[in-house]
Amino acid sequence: MQIKSIRGFKDILPGEVEKWQFAEGEARRIFGLFGFSEFRIPVVERTDLFVRSIGEATDIVGKEMYTFQDRDGDSITLRPEATASIMRAYLEHGLNVQEPVGKYYFIGPMFRHERPQKGRYRQFHQIDAEILGVEDPWADAEILTMLIHYLGGLGLKNLGLQINSLGCPECRAPYKAEIQKFLQGRRAALCEDCRRRLETNPLRIFDCKKEECREALRTAPSVLDYLCPDCLNHFARVRALLDEISLPYAVNPRMVRGLDYYTRTAFEVVAGELGAQNAVCGGGRYDGLAQDIGGPRVPSIGFAIGVERLVLLLPENQNAPRPQVFLAALGEVPRRKAFSLAQELRRADIRVELDYEGKSLKSQMRKADKMRSPYVLILGDEELKRNQVILRDMASKAQEDLSFADIVGKVKTLMAKS
Numbered sequence: 123m124q125i126k127s128i129r130g131f132k133d134i135l136p137g138e139v140e141k142w143q144f145a146e147g148e149a150r151r152i153f154g155l156f157g158f159s160e161f162r163i164p165v166v167e168r169t170d171l172f173v174r175s176i177g178e179a180t181d182i183v184g185k186e187m188y189t190f191q192d193r194d195g196d197s198i199t200l201r202p203e204a205t206a207s208i209m210r211a212y213l214e215h216g217l218n219v220q221e222p223v224g225k226y227y228f229i230g231p232m233f234r235h236e237r238p239q240k241g242r243y244r245q246f247h248q249i250d251a252e253i254l255g256v257e258d259p260w261a262d263a264e265i266l267t268m269l270i271h272y273l274g275g276l277g278l279k280n281l282g283l284q285i286n287s288l289g290c291p292e293c294r295a296p297y298k299a300e301i302q303k304f305l306q307g308r309r310a311a312l313c314e315d316c317r318r319r320l321e322t323n324p325l326r327i328f329d330c331k332k333e334e335c336r337e338a339l340r341t342a343p344s345v346l347d348y349l350c351p352d353c354l355n356h357f358a359r360v361r362a363l364l365d366e367i368s369l370p371y372a373v374n375p376r377m378v379r380g381l382d383y384y385t386r387t388a389f390e391v392v393a394g395e396l397g398a399q400n401a402v403c404g405g406g407r408y409d410g411l412a413q414d415i416g417g418p419r420v421p422s423i424g425f426a427i428g429v430e431r432l433v434l435l436l437p438e439n440q441n442a443p444r445p446q447v448f449l450a451a452l453g454e455v456p457r458r459k460a461f462s463l464a465q466e467l468r469r470a471d472i473r474v475e476l477d478y479e480g481k482s483l484k485s486q487m488r489k490a491d492k493m494r495s496p497y498v499l500i501l502g503d504e505e506l507k508r509n510q511v512i513l514r515d516m517a518s519k520a521q522e523d524l525s526f527a528d529i530v531g532k533v534k535t536l537m538a539k540s
């Protein structure tokens with residue numbers, strides 16, 4: 123039987139991959155403008171890292187992680203997200219001691235055993251950015267500004283930025299108790315998962331997409347009414363900075379996010395065009411995460427953009443690469459010469475395509491046309507004798523002879539004009 127890929131693990135083929143390259147390239151460029159450096163983390167970590175940071179009672183840790191025992195008997199997990207690993211590495215390498223403020227970005231695959239559907243996969247990719255070591259609302263506003271600068275610059279429209287404050291552990295505990303009390307009376311109306319969440323992690327119920335659970339929460343108390351004065355003040359200052367630069371947002375007191383480590387500012391960017399899985403980006407502050415994994419207090423904030431969902435919003439075939447010249451050679455000796463001419467052109471930064479199969483001239487011309495090459499260089503025995511090639515302009519069909527020595531210069535001039 124022919125071997126197929128694993129469910130939820132998607133190939134990214136040429137034709138689509140150009141959109142990925144564009145999204146990733148722009149992220150590097152824009153994040154660079156804001157002074158962020160790239161961070162690379164391992165694909166696997168000790169399971170404990172995620173259990174202690176993301177939280178035992180979350181869906182990710184409870185039922186979605188790819189956890190294995192490796193050959194030494196250690197429990198290891200394919201990373202389901204990047205933030206915990208970045209914090210682990212930041213502390214492990216003492217970066218907090220050298221320069222407490224770290225601004226990092228990361229691009230790479232994540233793994234969660236979720237039910238696959240459009241926009242939801244088991245291996246998916248995130249573009250992350252994190253500001254570590256800053257408690258001031260300035261960091262919240264700056265990372266949100268960078269996020270919208272980036273997404274807007276990709277040409278995405280109809281994006282909605284929703285923000286909320288989840289408070290600190292002190293103000294969240296009474297809120298959690300209040301929500302538990304509120305929902306106890308409505309227990310029967312909740313879905314099976316949420317009935318379980320009611321005992322383990324009641325705030326997660328806000329994440330449930332089921333209509334019955336949303337309805338049950340319709341008149342639920344708002345987290346914003348439970349914030350302590352410090353958290354209220356922090357949130358007000360974040361909003362004032364966003365207002366200062368006229369960045370549009372909506373406050374959504376029902377947005378809670380699926381990871382336990384979030385404190386204070388939480389946010390999501392949604393795109394109307396995406397349907398059910400409409401969150402392109404999620405993020406928030408995680409002031410207690412470093413302590414959760416055994417480190418000092420490092421107040422921080424970050425976001426993760428889902429690249430699969432992002433590219434769904436990009437226009438088709440952005441920068442599909444096409445050759446600048448196609449080298450059509452006929453016969454054994456001209457083909458050998460064409461091989462070395464092609465390398466010479468590539469050394470001069472010209473994108474060259476060749477025919478690998480010794481096909482007829484007609485078939486090679488058809489291939490050049492299909493690849494949308496604007497020019498073809500034709501080399502047969504006759505041309506080789508004269509140390510020349512024929513240059514054909516595919517649009518005008520005009521042809522001219524060119525000596526070998528002039529090829530690179532001529533093609534460069536043509537490329538500069540186009």
Ligand code: AMP
Pocket residue numbers: 203234236241242243244245246247248380401402403404405426427428429430431
């Ligand atoms: P999270 O790490 O859960 O806060 O998710 C951040 C972003 O990653 C989401 O807004 C999605 O765009 C994306 N994302 C999360 N899970 C998946 C998944 N299973 N498949 C594709 N994208 C995902």
